[in-house]
Amino acid sequence: MPELPEVTTITNQLKREIIGSTIGDVRSVGGYKTQPEFPEFKKRSLGLKVSSVRRIAKNIVIEVVSAKGVSTNMYIVIHLAMTGRLLLRSLGYKPDPWTRLVFKLEAGSGKPVTGVELRFCDSRMFGFVRLASQEELEQYANKYGPDALDEKLTPKVFLEQLKKKRTEVKRALLSQDLIAGAGNIYVNDSLWMARIHPMTRTTDLKSNDAVNLLGALQEILQESIEHRGSTLGDKMYIDVYGEEGTHQNHFRVFGKNGQPCIRCGTLIETFDLGGRGTFFCSTCQVKNAVTVKQNPPSNVKQVGLF
DNA sequence: ATGTTTGTTCCGAT
DNA sequence: CATCGGAACAAACA
Numbered sequence: 001m002p003e004l005p006e007v008t009t010i011t012n013q014l015k016r017e018i019i020g021s022t023i024g025d026v027r028s029v030g031g032y033k034t035q036p037e038f039p040e041f042k043k044r045s046l047g048l049k050v051s052s053v054r055r056i057a058k059n060i061v062i063e064v065v066s067a068k069g070v071s072t073n074m075y076i077v078i079h080l081a082m083t084g085r086l087l088l089r090s091l092g093y094k095p096d097p098w099t100r101l102v103f104k105l106e107a108g109s110g111k112p113v114t115g116v117e118l119r120f121c122d123s124r125m126f127g128f129v130r131l132a133s134q135e136e137l138e139q140y141a142n143k144y145g146p147d148a149l150d151e152k153l154t155p156k157v158f159l160e161q162l163k164k165k166r167t168e169v170k171r172a173l174l175s176q177d178l179i180a181g182a183g184n185i186y187v188n189d190s191l192w193m194a195r196i197h198p199m200t201r202t203t204d205l206k207s208n209d210a211v212n213l214l215g216a217l218q219e220i221l222q223e224s225i226e227h228r229g230s231t232l233g234d235k236m237y238i239d240v241y242g243e244e245g246t247h248q249n250h251f252r253v254f255g256k257n258g259q260p261c262i263r264c265g266t267l268i269e270t271f272d273l274g275g276r277g278t279f280f281c282s283t284c285q286v287k288n289a290v291t292v293k294q295n296p297p298s299n300v301k302q303v304g305l306f
Numbered sequence: 307a308t309g310t311t312t313g314t315t316c317c318g319a320t
Numbered sequence: 321c322a323t324c325g326g327a328a329c330a331a332a333c334a
Contacts, residue, residue, distance in 0.1 A: 002312070002313090003312065003313090006312085058313075058314095079314085080313085081312090081313045081314070082311070082312060082313055082314090083311085083312090083330095083331080084313095097332095098331090098332090123330085123331055123332060124311085124313095124329085124330050124331050124332075125329085125330060125331075126313060126314070126329065126330075126331095127313085165323085165324080166323085166324085167323095167324070167325085171324090171325085174313090176313090176314080183312055183313070184312055184313085185312055186312095230312080232311090232312070234311075234312095234332085234333070234334095236311085236312075236332095237312075254312090274325080274326090275325085275326070275327085276311095276312085276313095277310090277311085277312095
């Protein structure tokens with residue numbers, strides 16, 4: 001579930017809560033596998049102090065140093081994939097479903113924490129928790145394209161990246177090696193906002209499309225971060241405090257099959273692209289359109305988005 | 307029982 | 321050999 005806004009929300013909350021804390025204990029539940037193998041993982045991470053937390057693509061990267069602050073060249077890399085959660089719970093808080101790994105955190109030099117647990121939960125177990133050296137982390141980070149929210153990402157570079165794959169624009173946007181961070185929800189809504197059909201070939205995209213699409217993507221991602229991400233009906237995504245996001249109340253087309261387009265009233269359609277649910281407005285989003293502004297039918301009430 | 311799922315990787319086909 | 325696209329990964333839920 002978590003895409004860039006959800007991972008950013010969790011990363012920001014962890015920055016606020018766990019920097020300066022030390023790892024007092026680590027517990028693997030039901031033989032959950034880490035990398036390296038759990039006994040080694042535990043041995044290497046015990047007693048270390050959290051010095052920074054950051055996001056790389058959809059990964060959460062926790063830098064750990066020795067208790068005295070000496071660099072260990074070690075990072076805890078967490079990917080939530082589809083159903084992963086990170087929950088910060090007070091000691092003794094009721095068990096969370098699908099708990100796989102628990103870090104017991106103790107007060108470090110920076111934080112008057114009396115004792116909390118950071119719980120990694122993952123129903124489908126597509127996510128992972130691993131230790132990486134600086135070199136391993138750099139190599140791992142290298143496979144990603146520029147981050148969708150990178151300030152240095154220009155429409156020109158954005159378009160060059162997308163055109164590296166000769167396929168539909170929706171597929172290209174989902175390829176993390178081209179542009180990192182976007183997932184199915186935000187790609188659907190960004191294409192709608194930019195009035196681009198999901199099936200448009202990347203090779204048919206014009207520079208004007210790139211300006212619109214990058215603008216839409218960044219606007220929607222930022223907006224979702226402000227809403228602390230999207231929690232769908234299955235409630236799989238919640239933040240470290242267990243709170244749901246609210247951006248699901250601001251979806252443009254995602255999950256809105258059969259509902260009227262908020263811009264023109266046409267019923268939203270859905271189909272499968274890249275094995276993912278794809279939602280679009282057949283009036284607003286025309287393949288290879290020469291950016292023609294659509295006037296909504298007069299009987300449709302305008303929604304004040306634009 | 308069947309179909310669905312927000313991410314990523316792998317393997318077969320082209 | 322490189323690229324692309326579908327299947328697979330595993331589990332819960334409707």
